[in-house]
Amino acid sequence: MNKRKIYPILVLILVVAVYGYEHFLKTEEATIIISEGKKTKENTNEFFLPTSTTGQIVHHKGYSLSYSEPHEQAEWVAYELKKSQLSNTNFDRPYFEIDKAVKTGAADWKNYKNSGFDRGHLCPAGDRRYSKEAHDETFLTSNISPQEHNFNAGIWNNLEQKVRYWASKYDGVFVVTGGVLKGNMETIGYERVAVPNQFYKVLIDTNSGKTKMIAFLMPHENSNKPLYEFVVSVDTIETLTGIDFFPELDDALENKLEASNSYKDWSF
DNA sequence: CTGGTGCGC
DNA sequence: GCGCACCAG
Numbered sequence: 648m649n650k651r652k653i654y655p656i657l658v659l660i661l662v663v664a665v666y667g668y669e670h671f672l673k674t675e676e677a678t679i680i681i682s683e684g685k686k687t688k689e690n691t692n693e694f695f696l697p698t699s700t701t702g703q704i705v706h707h708k709g710y711s712l713s714y715s716e717p718h719e720q721a722e723w724v725a726y727e728l729k730k731s732q733l734s735n736t737n738f739d740r741p742y743f744e745i746d747k748a749v750k751t752g753a754a755d756w757k758n759y760k761n762s763g764f765d766r767g768h769l770c771p772a773g774d775r776r777y778s779k780e781a782h783d784e785t786f787l788t789s790n791i792s793p794q795e796h797n798f799n800a801g802i803w804n805n806l807e808q809k810v811r812y813w814a815s816k817y818d819g820v821f822v823v824t825g826g827v828l829k830g831n832m833e834t835i836g837y838e839r840v841a842v843p844n845q846f847y848k849v850l851i852d853t854n855s856g857k858t859k860m861i862a863f864l865m866p867h868e869n870s871n872k873p874l875y876e877f878v879v880s881v882d883t884i885e886t887l888t889g890i891d892f893f894p895e896l897d898d899a900l901e902n903k904l905e906a907s908n909s910y911k912d913w914s915f
Numbered sequence: 916c917t918g919g920t921g922c923g924c
Numbered sequence: 925g926c927g928c929a930c931c932a933g
Contacts, residue, residue: 739927742926761920765917765918765919767918768917771916794917794918796919796933799918800916800932801933803917804916804918805916808916808917
């Protein structure tokens with residue numbers, strides 16, 4: 648067979664392969680979204696999603712996220728922690744996997760190897776112990792951020808445990824968490840995963856009477872201070888990150904709750 | 916609980 | 925790559 652005959656065939660194979668791969672990616676993503684079931688505005692998982700500053704929102708069964716490709720991590724991860732989901736089941740920790748649902752390519756876990764930083768969960772594995780599937784799903788690289796071990800196992804861990812306490816006490820809470828991806832940041836690994844200088848967590852409770860919010864902003868370092876010392880208004884975090892946290896909420900209520908840095912409604 | 920490294924197969 | 929032992933805050 649001469650070159651004139653073989654080139655069109657090679658081109659055809661290439662086109663089919665690329666199309667097939669794209670189709671595979673879209674099919675996989677669609678499956679993930681459909682697998683969450685019908686979403687309505689009454690479903691808090693959708694209702695309380697923040698805005699994305701990056702244009703790439705990914706839905707998993709147990710949480711949703713907005714991925715920032717330049718920083719190789721999520722700008723936020725959001726999920727509802729229901730009281731009924733609290734569990735002490737001990738699943739083995741699986742290996743981290745690159746999140747294939749991130750179209751631009753989620754970070755490789757190898758970036759973290761020997762970096763000196765923890766692979767810090769944003770949606771904690773401890774919040775998804777109600778099934779092995781949900782637990783394993785938190786071990787996607789789109790759900791982690793580089794964290795100092797003393798911070799992750801220290802005050803950040805304390806805050807995560809407090810969230811579980813509140814989920815129990817207030818019959819569930821909706822959680823949004825992430826690193827502040829602004830300013831000069833150290834990077835790790837060949838993909839230059841950014842190391843945030845601050846981390847935040849925003850909570851809303853709509854299940855125990857009147858709607859209430861609380862937000863935390865923590866420097867990326869361990870601390871022995873009490874958790875309430877890190878409470879700020881939601882507005883403060885919105886200004887820092889450019890994220891609008893509860894856009895679907897009634898405007899008057901949203902404005903009032905997000906301006907407050909009071910923690911009187913939350914039991915420490 | 917939150918994580919890590921090293922070793923053998 | 926996977927399972928397992930062992931370590932740290």
